[in-house]
Amino acid sequence: MKTVIRIDGMRCASCVISVDDTLEALDGVHSSKTSYARSLVKIDHDPDRVNAQRLQDAISRAGYQPRAS
Amino acid sequence: MAKGKQRGSTPRQRAEARERRERREREATARARSAREAAERRALAVAEDRARRDREAAERERQVAEREARERRQRVIAAGSLLALAGLLAVGVLAGPELPGPDAAGASLVAVLAIGLTAGGLSCLAVQGGLLTVAVTGDRAQPGAEPRALAHNAAPIGWFLAAKLAAYTALGGALGALGQLAQPSVELRVAIQIATALLMIATALHFLRVHPIFRYAILTPPRALTRRISATARGGGAFAPATLGALTVFLPCGVTQAMQLIAINSGDPLTGAAILATFVLGTSPLFFSLGYFATTLTEATHARFLRFAAIAILAVALVSLDGALRLGGSPVTFAKAKSALFAAPTPVAAKQTVDGTQEAVITAGAGGYSPRRVQLRAGKPARLIFTGDGSAGCSLALIFADRQYILSADAPTPIALPAMRAGQRIDYTCAMGMYGGSIEVIA
Numbered sequence: 001m002k003t004v005i006r007i008d009g010m011r012c013a014s015c016v017i018s019v020d021d022t023l024e025a026l027d028g029v030h031s032s033k034t035s036y037a038r039s040l041v042k043i044d045h046d047p048d049r050v051n052a053q054r055l056q057d058a059i060s061r062a063g064y065q066p067r068a069s
Numbered sequence: 070m071a072k073g074k075q076r077g078s079t080p081r082q083r084a085e086a087r088e089r090r091e092r093r094e095r096e097a098t099a100r101a102r103s104a105r106e107a108a109e110r111r112a113l114a115v116a117e118d119r120a121r122r123d124r125e126a127a128e129r130e131r132q133v134a135e136r137e138a139r140e141r142r143q144r145v146i147a148a149g150s151l152l153a154l155a156g157l158l159a160v161g162v163l164a165g166p167e168l169p170g171p172d173a174a175g176a177s178l179v180a181v182l183a184i185g186l187t188a189g190g191l192s193c194l195a196v197q198g199g200l201l202t203v204a205v206t207g208d209r210a211q212p213g214a215e216p217r218a219l220a221h222n223a224a225p226i227g228w229f230l231a232a233k234l235a236a237y238t239a240l241g242g243a244l245g246a247l248g249q250l251a252q253p254s255v256e257l258r259v260a261i262q263i264a265t266a267l268l269m270i271a272t273a274l275h276f277l278r279v280h281p282i283f284r285y286a287i288l289t290p291p292r293a294l295t296r297r298i299s300a301t302a303r304g305g306g307a308f309a310p311a312t313l314g315a316l317t318v319f320l321p322c323g324v325t326q327a328m329q330l331i332a333i334n335s336g337d338p339l340t341g342a343a344i345l346a347t348f349v350l351g352t353s354p355l356f357f358s359l360g361y362f363a364t365t366l367t368e369a370t371h372a373r374f375l376r377f378a379a380i381a382i383l384a385v386a387l388v389s390l391d392g393a394l395r396l397g398g399s400p401v402t403f404a405k406a407k408s409a410l411f412a413a414p415t416p417v418a419a420k421q422t423v424d425g426t427q428e429a430v431i432t433a434g435a436g437g438y439s440p441r442r443v444q445l446r447a448g449k450p451a452r453l454i455f456t457g458d459g460s461a462g463c464s465l466a467l468i469f470a471d472r473q474y475i476l477s478a479d480a481p482t483p484i485a486l487p488a489m490r491a492g493q494r495i496d497y498t499c500a501m502g503m504y505g506g507s508i509e510v511i512a
Contacts, residue, residue, distance in 0.1 A: 011371060011375075012195065012196065012198055012287065013196065013287050013288065013289040013320065014197075014198070014200050014202065016289055016295060017295045017299050020292070020295065020296075020299075021299045033292060035289075036284060036287055036289050037284045037285040037287070037289075038284075039281070039284065
């Protein structure tokens with residue numbers, strides 16, 4: 001399943017690394033692709049193992065502000 | 070009767086009475102001891118509570134002092150950067166009709182250093198600062214990781230900057246060698262310089278949060294590379310920050326790109342390496358400061374930094390854009406506007422030689438070309454002798470009548486001109502359009 005989450009608070013290109021690392025460390029996330037320019041992340045994940053709320057929580061813990069889209 | 074009874078008590082009764090009295094005395098002593106111990110415990114608890122409160126108050130005071138010291142350091146850094154930028158601009162205004170810019174940097178390594186210290190440092194920090202933060206924080210960037218003392222930030226920053234310096238020095242050498250093989254055409258130079266200036270302007274507008282579309286101005290490395298970066302950062306030790314520092318060559322900011330163009334223009338591997346090495350050295354103090362305090366900078370401080378960086382980047386971008394317009398022969402440039410508003414330099418007439426040729430000597434130095442205006446007589450051929458003043462710089466990369474000359478810093482370079490008509494004029498510039506001069510033909 002693919003989920004798109006908008007993210008506020010990314011300050012530079014390296015935030016992309018931080019977001020992707022955080023999400024891909026979650027059990028059930030296959031891949032994460034963050035776009036700094038578009039302020040969003042596309043996540044390929046298994047919804048039975050990790051739901052959208054957990055993805056947003058992980059982004060929040062990494063210091064960014066997720067907005068479901 | 071009672072007295073008689075007491076007097077008549079048996080020894081056993083008297084022993085029992087004595088035993089009761091002694092028991093009462095023991096019980097009284099035990100109560101007194103218990104009360105004394107309770108009082109001591111209460112006093113101890115009160116003392117401990119007071120000591121705890123004192124410790125908490127001291128801790129609060131220490132935190133307040135630490136925060137104030139941190140804010141003072143941040144103010145000093147900001148003020149230092151502001152002063153450095155103001156100094157650079159002041160030097161530019163006082164130095165002559167041309168503002169210092171990316172091209173001036175090529176003309177003097179001191180100017181390269183100055184640009185690195187100010188606009189270059191700010192611009193690069195804005196683009197590469199995240200990599201530096203990753204290098205400093207490493208796996209402590211993860212939630213729940215233990216913080217560590219600021220002093221421990223110094224080592225990874227040192228490795229980061231050393232590797233960055235080595236990578237850019239090598240890149241400068243390669244670009245200089247590339248320029249030795251083939252120099253880009255004037256049109257390509259103008260196109261690259263305009264693109265670089267526009268990228269810088271877009272970056273500055275992004276930092277000023279003018280519109281979300283300007284977020285596209287920030288280059289991001291491909292995912293394969295970012296995976297490598299994060300894996301490296303988790304590795305710890307010296308290797309991780311050093312690798313991250315070397316990887317900054319993949320995230321050049323606008324000012325860095327301008328410096329890379331100058332390295333190509335130099336047409337010499339050693340000069341190209343020196344240009345980028347000096348530029349990176351110039352950016353290092355700001356990088357070190359930000360890296361050192363990376364874990365303590367507040368959101369508000371970061372926002373102020375971005376606004377300040379945006380202004381510095383805009384200044385460099387406008388200088389670069391002006392140079393591109395000048396190089397492209399635009400009728401509207403900052404230098405022409407300045408000449409129109411203020412008195413133009415006095416023209417110098419070419420000397421007549423015995424063979425009937427006119428001759429003028431023009432010095433290409435770190436501050437541009439001198440004299441900037443040369444007058445020729447109509448109807449006679451002329452010979453311009455361009456000479457360097459010993460300083461290596463990009464005023465030695467001369468664009469004259471759409472043709473490029475790499476002037477020697479030590480030996481004269483003659484350029485022959487045919488006889489021309491009165492009123493004709495040739496404008497020439499350095500390779501990036503920052504310095505220039507004119508040849509005017511009079512009757």
